Amino acid sequence: LFPEMAISLWKGLLQTTKKRILQQRRALLYNGAHGYEEESIKKKLAQFTGGSINLSKDDNGIGILTLNNPKLMNAFTGTMMLELQERVTELENWKDGKGLIIHGAGNTFCSGSDLNAVKAISNSQDGMNMCMFMQSTLARLMRLPLISVALVQGKALGGGAELTTGCDFRLMTPGSEIRFVHKHMGLVPGWGGAARLVRIIGSRAALQLLSGATRVDPERALHLGLSEETLSSSDENGALEEARAWLSQYTEGPASVIRAVKKVVTAGRESPVEAALRTEKDIFGTVWGGPANLQALVRRPKHK
Secondary structure (H helix, E strand, O other): OHHHHHHHHHHHHHHHHHHHHHHHHOOOOOOHHHOOOHHHHHHHHOOOOOOEEEEEEOOOOEEEEEEEOHHHOOOEOHHHHHHHHHHHHHHHOOOOOOEEEEEEOOOOOEOOEOHHHHHHOOOHHHHHHHHHHHHHHHHHHHHOOOEEEEEEOOEEEOHHHHHHHOOOEEEEOOOOEEEOOHHHHOOOOOOOHHHHHHHHHOHHHHHHHHHOOOEEOHHHHHHHOOOOEEOOOOOHHHHHHHHHHHHHHHHOOOHHHHHHHHHHHHHHHHOOHHHHHHHHHHHHHHHOOOHHHHHHHHHOOOOO
16 A cells, blocks of 8 residues: 555645746746837738748657748747747657757758748837747747756858757758858847857957857857767758757767756756755655666665
């Protein structure tokens, strides 16, 4: 009787902890008090059609998110911004997911926003709402309990460069570049790219890349710590296979454990230390005494 009681108590605790963690992950970055009108900006963005954001999910827990608007170098149209939010929601509900690769169709990553949409919503209120909409989506993307990697082929410019910073890691192919071109548009990043870039490469290097609108090739990206590795293949399929192989070293093992690892790292990055410690304790409680933990205890009684 006792083991059954313990198991049912553990399952109950697991459910309440998971609910709390999910609520934290989906916590709104902006609301009406910030002047954010989500429904209004969604209606405006829906008018600028073209391209798509495609998602495929492998049985081994790896998702592939494809920016698909090759005739405009995968620039984000309004409907693509809306679809990105839908795909992130889908990924939040994917219980077996462990990893995510984001790449662009047609051998290039993303050239930022479609200028037709940008020109049409050039008034300040619409611009602010689009900024809040994309920041919120990318914040949720970063909080996913999936280990994510941006596969950069060709060019990642402007908003495309910002999107790469919304992933845990970046891989680049020969001849590719990441470039924050916002200065040339009379802008600064608005999708959260500056704040994330500072955390990835530090404030001095971020200031150089933003104020110089500097072209970052694979060699420089490695030197800055912006990229993890330069892949050998420039071919779309070859690079995707290499990216899968690279990611698999971090996604081997049970989904419950991989997802828990990402959650504790997210808490450590986003929360003050006391809150991060409490979240780590909660997440620890979801895996302690769980199937993977019990199997490991049976399999490995001693460290050698």
